[in-house]
Amino acid sequence: MSADLQVEEPPRRLSGPARFPGARESHVWDRAFGPWDLYFGLVWAATAAFVLGGDFPPLPHRLAAVALLALLVPWYAWAGRPLLLLEPGARYGRSVRYLAGNLALFLPASALAGEARLITFALAPPCFMLLPLRRAVAAMGMVALLPVAGWALLWRPPGNEVFVGVLGSVVTFAFSAFFGAWIIRIIEQSQNRASLIAELDATREEVARLSAERGAHTERERMSREIHDTLAQGFTSLLMLVQAVQSELDTDPAQARRHLDLMAATARQNLAEARALVTGGAPADLDGGSLPDAVRRLAARHDPPAAVSVTGDVRPLAPALEVVALRTCQESLSNAAKHAGPQARCAVSLAYGGSELTVTVRDTGRGFDPAAPAPGYGLRGLRARAAEAGGTAAIDSTASTGTTVTVTLPIR
Known part of the structure; x- marks a missing residue:
């Protein structure tokens, strides 16, 4: 078997990979269950129509086969569909019981009416969704080959009809095994890509968050420097001048007046610097000058x-x-x-x-x-x-x- 069809794969389902923070949307398989339900219903209806429209066996046998096939519908809705929505391998025992129930209803129906084997197209995919690949292939072998054996033992048809039935079953089995494995590989690659995209999205959000934090930190540093070099220095100068004036009022009035003028100039300068900080303009001393x-x-x-x-x-x-x-x-x-x-x-x-x-x-x-x-x-x-x-x-x-x-x- 080729590398693309490895047999040690875990079971797969019609649901996506584990979610990662930042994932943009649900996986495509989560949104495909409506069409899958429709597909199951169409295959069942077509099988029932072929069974009822056949010439052999007698009508009571065909009605019994359809009745058995009809039980597959509630069995799928009650036991199968919930399993297909779980993580792969989450309920292995329940999966085996569900598939065994399918086989228990399908084998007598297909033995009664050969046309019932058409529903294999609906029974094969869950084998690959719920079981590891090796066991899924084995289950598919039973689904494809046992109905022909039961039909041949029950009705004893001519050898050529048995040959055609066996050949069709083998082709069905080979087709299902190959495409089942191929589809599993595609699903796995899709899940890996979805996981990678989710991780990339999460990484991008983390980078954006860190970039925003870095930008905020840089801006805080810049504002800290601006305030320290302008307003804080101006207030410090004002405080020192106030102390100087207090000590000079009685001893050196002229120097005190000079310091008062300097206090006024410093206060005006601080106000201009505050306005420049608010507006984001140039420092007051550089505004309009060299x-x-x-x-x-x-x-x-x-x-x-x-x-x-x-x-x-x-x-x-x-x-x-x-x-x-x-x-x-x-x-x-x-x-x-x-x-x-x-x-x-x-x-x-x-x-x-x-x-x-x-x-x-x-x-x-x-x-x-x-x-x-x-x-x-x-x-x-x-x-x-x-x-x-x-x-x-x-x-x-x-x-x-x-x-x-x-x-x-x-x-x-």
């Missing part, structure tokens, strides 16, 4: 104001690149204001090269150990921004010598 102008405005709001130097061929860059450069300056100046000390001075440098922009922020503060774990979000976000833009970030600092932050960004 990167050097935005850095100068940022440096002017620092207390004390930071020095700014710009070298190279100043030109408009990609908006995303200018945002990274500006946020680098904001984060570095904010860290200097919080950690460098009140006497620290800051300087910002923008160096435009042919293929890269270098942003450097230096302070003369107390410094820190860059290798030590950083509890805050700022330096991690600064490095992440630079990496997303294809650049690098370097932090050089030692105790009592200040800190230098250098970010190099490629110009494309």
